Amino acid sequence: xxxxxxxxxxxxxxxxxxxxxxxxxxxxxxxxxxxxxxxxxxxxxxxxxxxxxxxxxxxxxxxxxxxxxxxxxxxxxxxxxxxxxxxxxxxxxxxxxxxxxxxxxxxxxxxxxxxxxxxxxxxxxxxxxxxxxxxxxxxxxxxxxxxxxxxxxxxxxxxxxxxxxxxxxxxxxxxxxxxxxxxxxxxxxxxxxxxxxxxxxxxxxxxxxxxxxxxxxxxxxxxxxxxxxxxxxxxxxxxxxxxxxxxxxxxxxxxxxxxxxxxxxxxxxxxxxxxxxxxxxxxxxxxxxxxxxxxxxxxxxxxxxxxxxxxxxxxxxxxxxxxxxxxxxxxxxxxxxxxxxxxxxxxxxxxxxxxxxxxxxxxxxxxxxxxxxxxxxxxxxxxxxxxxxxxxxxxxxxxxxxxxxxxxxxxxxxxxxxxxx
Amino acid sequence: xxxxxxxxxxxxxxxxxxxxxxxxxxxxxxxxxxxxxxxxxxxxxxxxxxxxxxxxxxxxxxxxxxxxxxxxxxxxxxxxxxxxxxxxxxxxxxxxxxxxxxxxxxxxxxxxxxxxxxxxxxxxxxxxxxxxxxxxxxxxxxxxxxxxxxxx
Numbered sequence: 001x002x003x004x005x006x007x008x009x010x011x012x013x014x015x016x017x018x019x020x021x022x023x024x025x026x027x028x029x030x031x032x033x034x035x036x037x038x039x040x041x042x043x044x045x046x047x048x049x050x051x052x053x054x055x056x057x058x059x060x061x062x063x064x065x066x067x068x069x070x071x072x073x074x075x076x077x078x079x080x081x082x083x084x085x086x087x088x089x090x091x092x093x094x095x096x097x098x099x100x101x102x103x104x105x106x107x108x109x110x111x112x113x114x115x116x117x118x119x120x121x122x123x124x125x126x127x128x129x130x131x132x133x134x135x136x137x138x139x140x141x142x143x144x145x146x147x148x149x150x151x152x153x154x155x156x157x158x159x160x161x162x163x164x165x166x167x168x169x170x171x172x173x174x175x176x177x178x179x180x181x182x183x184x185x186x187x188x189x190x191x192x193x194x195x196x197x198x199x200x201x202x203x204x205x206x207x208x209x210x211x212x213x214x215x216x217x218x219x220x221x222x223x224x225x226x227x228x229x230x231x232x233x234x235x236x237x238x239x240x241x242x243x244x245x246x247x248x249x250x251x252x253x254x255x256x257x258x259x260x261x262x263x264x265x266x267x268x269x270x271x272x273x274x275x276x277x278x279x280x281x282x283x284x285x286x287x288x289x290x291x292x293x294x295x296x297x298x299x300x301x302x303x304x305x306x307x308x309x310x311x312x313x314x315x316x317x318x319x320x321x322x323x324x325x326x327x328x329x330x331x332x333x334x335x336x337x338x339x340x341x342x343x344x345x346x347x348x349x350x351x352x353x354x355x356x357x358x359x360x361x362x363x364x365x366x367x368x369x370x371x372x373x374x375x376x377x378x379x380x381x382x383x384x385x386x387x388x389x390x391x392x393x394x395x396x397x398x399x400x401x402x403x404x405x406x407x408x409x410x411x412x413x414x415x416x417x418x419x420x421x
Numbered sequence: 422x423x424x425x426x427x428x429x430x431x432x433x434x435x436x437x438x439x440x441x442x443x444x445x446x447x448x449x450x451x452x453x454x455x456x457x458x459x460x461x462x463x464x465x466x467x468x469x470x471x472x473x474x475x476x477x478x479x480x481x482x483x484x485x486x487x488x489x490x491x492x493x494x495x496x497x498x499x500x501x502x503x504x505x506x507x508x509x510x511x512x513x514x515x516x517x518x519x520x521x522x523x524x525x526x527x528x529x530x531x532x533x534x535x536x537x538x539x540x541x542x543x544x545x546x547x548x549x550x551x552x553x554x555x556x557x558x559x560x561x562x563x564x565x566x567x568x569x570x571x572x573x
Contacts, residue, residue: 210523214546215443221548222450250546257525 016045016054022134023047026126032102033084034130039095041066053079058099062086066097071128073120075104087123089131098130143170150177154184202260209253217246248373255381259366262310262388271416272308274301274346278335281315288323294331301337302344303416310389311413315348317382318409322350324376325407343395344415349408355401364397386411423570426487426563433459433563436486438470438503439521440495444544448490451552457559462486467498471506474513485571488562490521491538493529501536508537515569517562 023034024047035053036045041063046053056079057063065074071089078084083104090097100123147170154177220243228236278298282289289296296319304311315335322333329351337346355363355370362368366384386409390397395412426433439445445463452461462483464470470489473480489507493500500520507513520533520541530541542558545551562568 206524210546211441211444214523214544215441215447217546218447218450218548218551219443222447 019045019134020047020050022137023130026130028100028126029102032100033078033086034101035099036134037066037088037097037099044096062088062099066090071124073123076101078103085120085123087120087127089124089127091131091135098127098134100127100130140170146170147173147177150174150181154181199260202257206253206257206260210250213246213250213253217243217250220246248377248379252379252381255379255385258313259381259385259388262385262392270306270308271303272306272311273303274311274337274344274413277301277308277311278315280312281319284312284316285319285323288320292323292326292331294323294326294333296333297335299334299336301335301346302339304344304393304413305416306393306413307389310392314386314389314411317386318348321382321409322348322352322407324378325352326350327353339415340412342415343412345410345412347408347410349406351406354403354405354407355399356403357401360399360401363399423567425565426568433488433559434484434486435459435461435488435490435559436470436473437461437463437490437521438465438467438495438500439463439490439492440465441492444492447548447551448555451548451555454552455556457556459559459563460484466495467500467503467506470503471498474507474516475510486516487568488559489516489518491518493520493522493524493533501532504533504536504538517568519558519562 019036023036023045026034026047028034028047034047035043037058038044041058043053043056043058058066059076059079062074062076065072066088070092071087073085073087076084076086078101084101085104086099086101088097088099102119102123220239224236224239224243228239231239275298278301282296288294319333323331332351334349335347337344339345359370363370364383364387365380367380368384369378369380371378387397390411390413393413395414397409397411399407399409401407437445437448439448442465445465449461452459462473464473469480470491472478473483474486476483491500491503500522504518504520507516507518514537517539518537520538521544522529522542523544525543533541540558542554545554
């Protein structure tokens with residue numbers, strides 16, 4: 001019995017049913033009795049007649065003896081009046097007692113005093129071992145309960161509190177959890193610091209890059225403005241080229257800073273009306289839309305949970321691409337959204353140049369470009385920003401395309417009505 | 422009668438605190454370009470700025486500026502330290518200070534306002550836009566607002 005005892009102890013509360021199972025599992029002769037009584041002497045588990053006996057009080061003679069000593073054996077009677085030898089042993093932690101009884105009739109005649117003593121001793125031993133099994137089961141259950149709490153806390157990234165464990169293996173496991181938690185904590189702190197360093201670096205880099213850039217651009221402007229007359233056409237072209245390169249770098253530092261800033265978590269509590277987001281975006285892109293004569297159809301859009309500023313940037317980058325990669329045709333752009341399994345899936349479809357299928361995955365990588373600056377200006381950050389924004393909103397972005405026919409960019413955003421918290 | 426500086430018939434004095442010589446050059450060029458009527462003084466670090474304001478050597482003859490244009494990132498004493506020193510100095514604390522920088526960093530903006538700057542301005546990269554910004558800035562401080570009077 002001692003070997004299988006822990007199997008019954010894996011629940012922290014050890015309900016009555018399990019106590020009873022513990023009793024039933026003991027290989028006792030059929031007419032013997034094993035039971036557990038609480039501190040008041042009321043039966044709480046009974047191997048043989050559980051339903052009938054549980055809730056009843058033990059016989060007064062037994063109760064009287066139990067009140068006097070922790071463990072002993074007495075002559076007693078079954079509820080039906082048949083005489084029994086009964087041994088009991090009380091647990092010091094719960095004051096519950098384990099009782100084992102055997103019928104006196106079966107043995108009485110042959111029994112001499114010495115044999116009775118041996119028998120009584122055996123009964124007592126049985127009761128004590130049952131009690132021991134129960135005691136250990138409870139300790140193991142408590143230890144494992146403590147350990148599982150630690151494991152749970154670790155999994156949730158919380159600081160774990162080591163609870164005292166009752167046996168060596170559990171103690172060692174507990175220490176291992178604590179060690180793992182410490183390492184996790186250190187790794188987390190290092191990561192937070194690295195993120196802060198990176199963000200600081202991007203600010204400093206952007207400032208330090210922009211400062212001389214600003215000088216070059218300003219000086220070129222003054223050169224053009226004040227001394228263009230002193231230069232020939234070649235000289236003026238050099239100024240124009242240099243100015244173009246500086247503008248490009250200026251845009252690059254801008255976009256890189258935008259991209260780096262997206263590291264900060266989006267405020268994902270706001271309900272944002274995407275109709276308003278797209279309306280704002282169209283105002284930003286007013287000049288480009290007017291210039292290209294683009295037709296833009298916007299179907300009614302939903303309210304989503306997200307960061308308004310980031311969503312404007314998302315639509316702005318996608319629409320700007322749809323306007324840009326049109327190969328001289330009049331852009332026709334369609335924006336719509338539909339609810340799919342609790343998330344809104346948006347589509348921005350165009351009739352532009354399209355994308356070859358082997359590039360569809362890689363276009364969202366930072367600095368990834370498919371065209372030269374002469375064909376289509378750009379720096380390869382726009383879609384990377386889109387990808388990052390959608391990811392910060394817990395969604396996914398992708399594209400379908402047919403070369404020469406147009407592209408459909410799609411992304412998912414959390415629905416405002418669904419409780420995402 | 423207290424009135425904006427321009428109506429008092431006195432030429433405004435602006436102190437530019439900036440370590441980048443090109444930026445100083447461009448600021449002067451923008452003022453020339455817009456033909457702004459003001460005297461631009463320049464120092465290239467924080468210590469010199471405080472010495473200038475306190476008329477310490479070698480600035481014994483320095484005029485008290487009506488407006489300070491302060492850069493943040495400078496060697497030795499940076500813009501934050503200068504800002505703090507100005508607001509702590511009884512004789513200087515009412516001087517308007519405009520932060521003029523190339524960096525837009527939310528933390529820097531908050532920190533500067535907390536230290537008591539009057540405005541935070543990010544210089545445009547485009548020269549024409551920058552010149553227009555300076556024009557607006559000086560119009561505000563010298564034609565619109567009433568400054569603390571130190572002439573008496």
